[in-house]
Amino acid sequence: MTNIGIINAVSSYAYISSLIKRDKPKPAITSFGEIAKLLHLCKKNMECRPGCAACCIAISISSSIPGMPNGKPAGVRCVNLDDDGYCTIYKRPDYPKICGDFKADPEYCGNTREEALKNLAELERLTS
Ligand code: SF4
Ligand code: SF4
Secondary structure, eight states, X not given: OOOHHHHHHTOOHHHHHHXXXXXXXXXXXXXXXXXXXXXXXXXXXXXXXXXXXXXXXXXXXXXOBTTBTTOBOTTOOOTTBOTTSOBTTTTSTTSOHHHHHOOOOHHHHOSSHHHHHHHHHHHHHHHO
């Protein structure tokens, strides 16, 4: 995903939403990784909200991750989250690259965990 034309074309959640609202073909994004790649392009250097973990719940992961060999369905809490909303395998050798690629962005992280859960659930709905 280095083509600048693609980067410009899919540079925001709003744009993805608008594509779908206009009944144009949905972007071919069906997994956490693909969503992460798209959203990564519009990151605005937001600091991740400590203990939020909305993305570890709302978004689906199609590939196998530690403790979830069949991936993680959307809306299901990742088994690697602790009770305080922190990843227990962060920086471990088997920490999924897909998770590391996902960056906080006010566009979908919003101002609160609840906003992030809502935005990311909507994004999942639009892209599945
Ligand atoms: S492995 Fe860690 S970062 Fe990835 S979804 Fe699970 S808790 Fe979140
Ligand atoms: S939803 Fe955003 S703020 Fe919350 S944990 Fe994920 S990246 Fe961080």
